[in-house]
Amino acid sequence: MTAATIDLSGTTPTPFSRLVRVELRKSYDTRAGFWLLGAIGVLVLLAEIIAVWVTAVQDEPMEFGDFIGTAAFLTSFLLPVLGIMVMTTEWTQRTAMVTFALEPRRSLVIVAKMLVGVLLTLATVAFSIAVGFVANVVYGLLQGHTDWTFGWPDFAAFLITQVLAMLGGFALAALFLNTAAAIVVFFAYKWLLPGLFFLGSTLMDWFADIAPWIDFQSAQTAIWDWSSSGEDWAQLVVSGILWLGLPLGFGLWRVLRAEVK
């Protein structure tokens, strides 16, 4: 130990999988994180129970896909918040100091966090499908008929759009590094912007032409439709770069060079 230089030959760099495990654990080991995940689960469960109950009582025709859609409606609202919190908590609680002292390759930490967001999204999707499955079975028992319409394309689309929703929150969080700002801007993007895009498109022809290229949310319908038009996918990519790529890139650049306080 008395050597003036440290012998690094025996030390391997922290493997990426371990970084992911650490970040995953950080997402649920605080009360706030635990409650957020718990809230997502409880809300999905609650929504499905209400959906089964109401539709069965009212004799509304429901299929498997409708139950999944109910869950998707809620999770697309809460998963971005999860994506935001995964990122910003490190700054609001100042734990970034410890994190980056233990792993100075900051971009790896950020990528690990992003992966954690994806993993939790997959878990949420799996949970939603399981709950939707049970809901459909219960609905079948109550109504005497079940409709299992929900194909693999729908499943894949559900998965991809949920991941994109989460990433949307994550990207804004990387950009702002502030929970409140990221959440507010995300909801403005999610709920106010479509209205503005619609207004703009109806009023101005030139805007109607460019809107599909900058409206990431509408562009995502291509995923649900498994559109065969190359233009639809091009629009998805372009608007995706605008709403995911740019904020993420700028945010990453900021994190890498920022002084961690």
Place this chain on the structure above:
Amino acid sequence: MITVERLTRKYGAFTAVDDISFVCQPGRVTGFLGPNGAGKTTTMRVMVGLTPATAGSVTIGGHHYHDIPNPGRHVGVLLDASAQHGGRTGREVLELGALSMGLPKTRVDEMLEMVSLTQAEAKRRIRNYSLGMKQRLGIAHALLGDPSVLILDEPANGLDPAGIRWMRGLLKGYAERGGTVLLSSHLLHEVEQIADEMILIGNGRIVAQGDKKSLLANAATGGVHSFATSLDNEALAAALTAKGVTVTSAGDGLRVDAETVEVGRTALEAGVVLTDLRNGEGGLEDLFLELTAETQRETVA
């Protein structure tokens, strides 16, 4: 070994750290001393790559911090014990650290025991910790990976007297086993008792460095003095004055402008019984205040 070479960090027009160089040797505790806002924390943050340097560089054991794989296993860092998620338990913080560094879970219990945090305390959330408890947890976190270099910013802050004594022993033992320790403080007495080597910083510049003896020798201009009390102060004062030493009365005893050894010898020769003989502590403190005078917030009378 930590080597700081011509390090400068500027924030706009403000220079927090101004072209400083020093070396922390293995096997020694280096005290980083300076008034509030002198640039201690900034220097330490640059060491671990949390703050980019404007100019100059820092190497730890010959490597840039960024190039050390799994740095927690080589360098223990405690910069701000309060920078932890309030909703996490103390044990969880250590377990996360152990997981990051790839250590067995038993290490967490060892560390908890080492810093005297009970199992019940470790299960509490950090929001409910006192500053001293956070500090102990932070020290445990820094030592978790059994590093060979320790960088601690104000580790004694908030510790109770027993805790400070414990930490002193811990760091001394750590250095004796060959570790490199750098700890900062704004309290001279604290550093004086632990550090083998001291670096005095004020206004972002190093104003003095060396071990206690050489620092005092360099500061001889201030004059060495000691305090003596005896059964016959008058006789002692007369004997000292006869030797040409200046003696003034101070409280129940005398303030003598000479080293303690000189006073003791004189008392022996004069046959006076000494009841108390002390170094005029002020030496180092005077030096510290003098050297950092321009950077002190309060002017010293």
Place this chain on the structure above:
Amino acid sequence: MSTATLTPALDVSGTAPTPFSRLVRTELRKTYDTRSGLWLLISIAVVTALVMVIQVSVALAQDLEVGFNDFLTSTSFSIGFLLPVLGILLLTSEWSQRTAMVSFSLEPRRTLVIVAKLVVGIIYAVAAVLVTLLLATVCTAVFDALSDIPADWDFTVKQTLLFLLLQVFGMLTGFAFAALLLNSPAAIVLYFAYSFILPTIFGIGAELIGWFHDIQPWIDFNNAQVPLFDTDGSVSGQEWAHLAVSGVIWLVIPLVIGFWRVLRAEVK
């Protein structure tokens, strides 16, 4: 001080309690003396102005008819969206930044501090409305001057007051959720769930279930506020009743629970 050693009791006869106006001034100042607070206020102003500038440019370019009232309606994209956030952060920043410890040790009558914050929120709502009215006037005038179509200036005092009430309600809803949760992200998410998701759920419920259709107007505070910005400015007695009942559910109950929580909570 010299008598303190003689009389053990603290002599408070010469000290007046902190006047409420001073509390309000302090709280008002706290809203803009931090960088995040200042940016929020600036964003609100900039977004409000931006929305109207875009609106007037589009109207001019496309030869559309717009009036004073249209410019006020477009604020649902600006102050309508951001005032509640202001209301939330007014209260929660005190907890997330742990300054509540200082605030409540300087003024142990916590109710007064919270009420002072509430007053500050209302002051901002009023200020936002005044700025909006000013901007709308400018935009209408610009449109009037530059367009061939005459601008519609029609707007009554009563409509103005209803518009103010609407904005105050928005701010208060945020404030009430904040008092209930004392946590910025949770309160913001809850608020947006309430304003964007709940209407959809209420809508589906009302469509599917007969009895729900009947009670919905009484519990849907969002919907109950719609008559406030209806163009004619007339609100019927039943509409006021809907507003009052749903307002009790969404404003008063969270506020009361929040107050109770703040008063008895250990401040960390």
